[in-house]
Amino acid sequence: MEEGAFGGSGQSPALLAALRGSGVTPAWSGPPILEGIGLSRHFGGGGLFGRPAVVRAVDDVSLAVRPGETLALVGESGSGKSTLGRLLLRLIEPSAGDVLFEGRNIGLLRPAELARLRREMQVVFQDPLASLNPRMSVERIVGEPIWLHRLAPASERRGRVAELLRTVGLPPEQMGRRPHEFSGGQRQRIGIARALACEPRLILGDEPVSALDVSVQAQIVNLLEELKERLGLTLLIVAHGLAVVRHMSDRVAVMYLGRIVEVAATDALYETPLHPYTQALLAATPASSPHARRARTLLQGDMPSPVRPPPGCHFHTRCVHARPPCRERAPALEAAGDGRRVACHFWREIAGAGAAAVLPPSDALVRRLALFEAAQRARRAAP
């Protein structure tokens, strides 16, 4: 971790050193599987007096997805998470910017290459009932991509569907049923089986558990994690809040009004959130309910319209730390050490003054710090 990540923050040197040696922000190298560069997507609409109102759903975002990781996109409703996910998978065209898959610009691929790529990147939607054809049997729903992409001869298709249903924890003998004959959690398993039928390398889960009962959410999260390990998948998970993704993601990108405001390894983000918006989101998660009152003081007002985002830092109308430069200049998403990035003019001072107060170090971090200090003492005592 670079000194700049907590530079001038007032964090104890021992804490900094413990973070460095703790694996909180693991080193990573190698090319990304998927990369968005300067991606924007603006939606035009009928504005007043004939002027089209333009929604800046995604505004100049660059983001790399590493092979084999689970990357979570988090933010309030309307922050642009789904649009960014769809842009990365080329399900919609960008207004500006490029998407690279393993270094190749997918905007320049020939139709046949693009079709193959689409198979390798699949989506699991929030509402399985809406995304599964109610008139089709599970056998047809899951078998269709196998037929479309010619992944198995007709004689083997039924066996392949049975295997996929077993993989997602559904009894194959129920493949003759239709989606409405299953529970919400089971329907989401069918959606996952359909995605897996394409033999993808990357799955975008757009709020894959938000429509489910809390008791079922954990089962689907566990299933996704297990599949990721077994099949070597890369997961891009869209979620409203930080609570759902904490235990399943390796990194988290926080979005606000079409821009990424912070991206970091999950542990680092939860233990020392640097951006004021991340701090507020985190304080508002149920797991940190003792901090909920603090969250209200950290986040004022509602999210402005993406049709007229505030100038400068989009977050300045709600940020308790806002100062005059925030209204004039948009902060760059600058490196904060170990692959971490944050878009705030004053993150160094804010991290020093507030982060530790908003969220005290977790037990795990305190244990690591104690271990680090014990190791230091042992080294000093050694002849």
Ligand SMILES: Nc1ncnc2c1ncn2[C@@H]1O[C@H](COP(=O)(O)OP(=O)(O)OP(=O)(O)O)[C@@H](O)[C@H]1O
């Ligand atoms: N097809 C579209 N036409 C016009 N505006 C759109 C379209 N799709 C998205 N938007 C707008 O773009 C902005 C971002 O939408 P998006 O669905 O990406 O947000 P989100 O973060 O996924 O929100 P949610 O958590 O509610 O799903 C919103 O203001 C939305 O109304």
Ligand code: SF4
């Ligand atoms: S740049 Fe200013 S308004 Fe934006 S998050 Fe930082 S302190 Fe707040």
Ligand SMILES: [Mg+2]
């Ligand atoms: Mg969405």
